[in-house]
Amino acid sequence: MCGIVGIIGYHEVAPILVEALKRLEYRGYDSAGIATVHDGRLARRRSVGKLIQLSDLLVRDPVRGAIGIGHTRWATHGQPTHNNAHPHQTGRVAVVHNGIIENYRELRAEFETPDRPFVSETDTETIAHCCSHFLDSGLTPLEATRATLARLRGAFAVCFLFEGEDNLLIAARRGSPLAVGFGDGENFVGSDALALGPLTHQIAYLHEGDHAVLTRDSVEIFSEANAPVLRETVEIPPENLQIDKGLHRHFMAREIHDQPTVVANALNRYLSADRSCVAGFDGVDFSGCTRIVLVACGTAHYACHVAKYWFEQLAGLPVEIEVASEFRYREPPLTPDTAGIFVSQSGETADTLAALRYVCARGCRTCSVINVETSTIARESDVSLPILAGPEIGVASTKAFTCQLTVLAALAILAARQRGRLSAAGEAALCADLGSVPGLMSQTIALEPRITEIAKEVSKARDVLFLGRGSMYPIALEGALKLKEISYIHAEGYASGELKHGPIALIDEAVPVVILCPSGPLLDKSLSNMHEVLARDGRVLLISDAAGLAEGGRDVWKTLELPACSPFLTPLIYALPVQLLAYHCAIQKGTDVDQPRNLAKSVTVE
Ligand code: G6P
Secondary structure, rough: OOOEEEEEEOOOOOOHHHHHOOHHHHOOOEEEEEEEEEEOOEEEEEOOOOOOOHHHHHHHOOOOOOOEEEEEEEOOOOOOOOOOOOEEEEEEEEEEEEEEOOOHHHHHHHHHHEEEEOOOOOHHHHHHHHHHHHOOOOOOOOHHHHHHHHOOOOOOOOEEEEOOOOEEEEEEEEEOOEEEEOOOOEEEEEHHHHHHHOOOOOOOEEEOEEEEOOOOOOEEEEEOOEEOOOOOEOOHHHHHHHOOOOOOOOOOHHHHHHHHHHHHHHHHHEEEOOOOHHHHHHHOOOOOEEEEEEOOEEEEEHHHHHHHHHHHHHHHOEEEEHHHHHHHOOOOOOOEEEHHHHEEEEEEEEHHHHHHHHHHHOOOOEEEEOOOOOOHEEEHHOOEEOOOOOOOOOOOOOHHHHHHHHHHHHHHHHHHHOOOOOOHHHHHHHHHHHHHHHHHHHHHHHHHHHHHHHHHOOOOOOOOEEEEEOOHHHHHHHHHHHHHHHHEEEEEEEEEEHHHHHHHHHOOOOEEEEEEEOOOHHHHHHHHHHHHHHHOOOOEEEEHHHHHHHHOOOOOOOOEOEEEEEHHHHHHHHHHHHHHHHHHHHHHHOOOOOOOOOOOOOOOOO
């Protein structure tokens, strides 16, 4: 949700800021802007829409300076207009902000004066006004920043730039993430290390309440109490900072195709070398646990939904799955024998983080399943399990989802073993199954030409239904979400058995019904549900394996044959055709696949 960057160096900074913003654009793309200081004077350029608009503006109307701040916006307060675009400037200060200032109305009432009116509808402008007020009252930039921070309520990462100061940047975080990057005669701040990838690999993450004072040659970090503190500098491996589309047209396409590789990486980490047992789960112990709560948002929540089936069936553990935004305010009672598992690609989702803190505060053990290893959720949970998907840039999550599933599957096997529900032979068999996933995924991706053809038809629909039973139900939900997100076709996912309790009323010859139906114990029941659709002239796309299609593939609109696999693995494999279907429908519709309207990848506001 909004990306911010600050650079203090010795090169012309505008193109470097734009380059860094490009790497943050997945966080929001409603508007973008930069501010620089040159010869002591602040200059700003802002534009509505994607970053390309700002680049064009800078060609027509360049700015100079070797120090600057930049912002890419996901609108919260106020529409994506020029006036609402960051940086916001009042008097001698400009600021970029990620987060929400909750007391902005109160601050606005206090700091707005007839000779200094507010010009935007944003909460952020209050930060600039507040800081400007303190500067005018004679405080130094650092004192004014500290006085401002003390007045703000809410979640934020901010970076300040001051007129007359061409060797000073001040950045602060509370709630939203912020990284400081170290260079040689230049220093940086960014919403994440990815933004700073081409500039530096030496990163320190600000802790909650910290602020940092940057000059070209120094970085000082202070705690919320204004005491100097040392924060560990980490070297980020270059492969964690690489983002490119490879030979693909979109990041999403590359990320779909990357899945066999990244899932294999995750398996190498969480299976023993001989693939006989799960490994790499130091500090995870389910033996004294009586209940699990799995908490997440969006696609990660559907990964939890699949994991519920695995934990309950394999480990016999009761599992509750929770949408983080609901869980945290419901104040559910928790006993210390409950384990909290938090799943998040970014590790920064505000609601998931708040839910983690709620569970920690009740004395429960917590474990996170995250992609960004340095994220706040990773740091604040007792154990953090990286999913090793690599940077995911497409706003619609794909490879992170299947890597989350991979880690959760291995975790469920661990729980089953620790609770005495799985023999060594049983564990070895499940691990061997998991080991076959990358190969099965490759075979499934090879079906892309057929899926492209099907997408040409599906993309004409106004509404699409996805149906699944058992662990295919969450994949139906995920398939519908993917289609909605990137092609803007209305889609719903349902448990096949629920069809006759309402959604069957929607069925007619115009509504494609995608039925996820692998052969296995639930095949007959799922096929019965499919016949209920066919009896009402529904257009069924049946996705199954050879055995399933032999049973049910006659008389349907279209079929897609996936490789046969064990029922345990089906969520990992059936996730791929629904991703590819959504992708190719979006291509047909000509939508912006990697940056669909209104969405952002990292949701750091509630
Ligand atoms: C946003 C993204 C989704 C993601 C969700 C949760 O809505 O667009 O792709 O699943 O946030 O994000 P997280 O980083 O916590 O997995």
